[in-house]
Amino acid sequence: MRRYILTRLLKSIFAIFIVVAIVVTMVFTMIPRSNIFAKDTIINKLNGNQLYLYKMSTLSSLGYLSFYTQNEMCSIKSDKYDECKKVGSAESKRVFEEFVKKGYTLKTLDQGGDLDGQTVAFRDYKPYELIARYFGNLFFVDHLYRVNDPKNKNMKRYYSFGGNAGNWGLQCSGCTYKYQVYFNSQFPFIHQNVIALNFGKSYPTFSGVNTMEVIGSPQGKPKPFKQIMPSGKEMVSPILQGTCRYKYTVDELDKQKFNDNYADCMQANEAPSMIVTSYLFGILSLLIAYLIAIPAGIAMSRNKGKFQDKLGILYINLLIAIPSLAFIFLMKYLGFVIGMPDSFPQLGFGNVKSYVMPVVILGLLSTPGIMMWLRRYMIDQSNSDYVKFARAKGLSNREIFKNHILKNAIIPFVNGIPSSIILAISGSVITETVFAIPGMGKMLPDAITSANNTMVITLTFIFTSLSIFSVFLGDILMTLVDPRISLDSKKGE
Template sequence: MTKYVLKRLLHGLISSFVVVTIVMIMIYTMLDRNLIFATDNVFKNYGNNEKTAYMYRKWEEYGYLDLITYNDYLLDLVDKGELDEETQKKVASIGKKPENDSELTAEYVQKFNDWCAANGYTVTRLNAIMVTPKKYANGGAQQLFAAKDLPVTHRLVKYVTGLISVDNIHFVDEDIDLGKRGLTFTLHDPVYGGDKFAPAIIGNGTYHKYLLYVDKVFPYLHQNLVTINLGKSYAVNAGIDVFDTMTKKQGSYVMSTMTFPTGLTEESADDLHSATFVYGSMAANKVNSDRFTDDYTSVSTYKAGKSKVGYSFTIGIIEVFLVYLFGIPMGILMAKKKDKFVDKLGTAYIVFITAVPSLAYIFLFKAIGGKIGLPTTFDMESTSKLIYVLPIVSLALPAIGNIMKWLRRYMIDQMNSDYVKFARSGGLTEGEIFRKHILKNASIPLVHGIPGQILGALVGAIITERVYTVPGAGNLMTIAINQYDNGVIVGMALFYSLLSVISIIAGDVLISIVDPRISYTGKAR
């Protein structure tokens, strides 16, 4: 069994990365890269040369290309000792047109052009656009930069190697003002004032200040040592990793009395355990210097709502419970009462729920729910549990019909099997035959799908969440597609594929437990 699971897991991981590769190829080679500016209001406000330069900067940020400006090139020469700072300042400003460059500037512009040609970059020089001989047009300043497209293999390797990062004491390049680089273990976390038993591992020189800590939030023991990086969001939640976007809580701030490292006490929603390093942040901001004693000043906040995955899983897991609670008894009843009124009524329901398009019955349930007073729009600030009713019902009703259909079919197939006839001739009662043989064998195909149903609750339901504006993981994908947020699309694709792999393997293991005749060892039992 172990060998089988490991083999399937390896094949599944390979398949997942193939999926990511295909998604990347589709995004970066088949879609017009200009689509990323469709909802970019900053882009709309730029004009002339500045708009072109902004486009290249965003393409670099999104991973389409590698960009280097003329000034970046000069600063690199300074770092290498090939150019002194005084000369760098003299040649940094190019002329409105090439013929306006000074002799020295023209020399270094040519060096820049030669370096770019040697390294596969295409140079773009945008001449100044003038309204009058002395006045630039809006965004019309001269520009000089170079770019080269990045191959999909480069993006894939960078993405895969950065999926998991381990924090370490050498993350911070700058000098550490307070103490030496290293880790400190304490039994009395300073966040709790140091008077309570609260073990923590605190880093100095690490990205996160708290690498391991406990608090009052489930699962109580938390870590920042190992971080999962599914990819950075560019539009949906700009600058935030997809994994954090899915797992961080949402909604209104939760205020509490907070004591900061300097001893300042005030009402705040800051989560001091989330502190990360930002060089120079304490000295540059008086608010930070009043609260913190080092540059670990960037913190997230406590919020009242669930995370996107949390909302999706809450709705999904209740839906799964209801599906099996109602679907299994109804499927069994239809099989036992074959061709009678109950079976015909159940069949009519299955035909209706299968034939009607999902979007149609979701809007139908939404309309009916609104008429009887149920909330039709999800509100994170609401304390009423009724906001969950319509999304759950919309997901559960068709799934119940599906379970009824297949369980009825499997049971009827088993009832007509030869072993049932032999069991009857052997003196077993109908109840014993039903419980020990028919139901058990008919449930095997359904058992295989249980892990997929449970894990599938994590990814949410795209259409249902969109209709009811549920701030869940399913709705996240549709928003990302609408805003052409490549990072979220790739990250969610990997997330979906990995969950699919795990659910299939878990289903295989589960049916081997339910039915001992199924073996993955290659040996007969």
């Protein structure tokens, strides 16, 4: 088993790498770059050289290309910085030649403005460079020398134990995050900022925010609470001190709350994050689906050809035949008739009624498949030789179904349970859109529409990883349900 698990994990990681590498290559090379700026409102305020520099800097920050202004080229390659900055100087030409040898294309700014005559250099990344850069930056590891602040060259770098505002743990001076590991009363009670996945920054929607923060940050209005700030003042604030990062420029308001530069903090909000919202709806609807479909599927198989079976088949055919969108709107109307809200924001997260119709709809839409396959598995098992033998021994139908047929029929069904639970996180595009639920379901189509390519890659990575590992867990679960199943290959096989 250990060998199988190790081999399967390695294959899973390789599969994730291949899928994400293909998506990275397609996104960065095949999608027109003009689409990226289609929904960026900032470009409407710029013109001339400033517009060109903004676009090139944005493409550079998103990982499309390497881009340098003349001042940046001079600071990197020249010991005569002031001379190099002069337009047409011999030193600037020497520096430009070095960049050209490395494959850079030079462009002289001539679109109007104070920067006319300045030279910039850019080079598109090749596909293998795009992949290498993406995976090379995938893991963020915090350490003592992460912060390099020219305004704070003499900052002390050290680790210490301390705490505030209900947090206690390992603190750092010189790291990006002040709290490296901390403990508080919020599940899972132990938190860390040392290692994290870095998928890049979202753009143009949620511009400049890490994609995982967009997905995982709480939503809604700020939720302030009484706490003692690092400055020693007791305040009512939504700031979560365990999330505070180094801020290179602090203002007077920051100085009232903090006694150092660790003033860039997340805040507590009233509503859960997108990922938690989708998962909550997904799990509740899955629970409803199983509570309805499993007993119904068993009843259909035990009464094959009878009224219960015919009624179940009619139900399955109706739900399969009716388009999902039509069913959702029909249920939404029926819910409105009995007093349920027709959109989630009407009553919000704090009211149970907000969840009823979306959860019921998602649950019912999942029942036909579960009922159909469970019925099929159980009927197939009913025709097996061991069932005939059990009947010959005088066992009742109830005993045969309970102790033999159900036990064997449930094995392939169990294989899909981890996938159903884990992939509930992905949400439902149509249902979340119809009820205006702020979840993950519509994030991928929205990201594609707005050309938020970093978010597209992030979601692809998440969904691919969850899908692959859920299948792996399904195989493991089957061996727990039926010890006769072995995942280890034997000699001669």
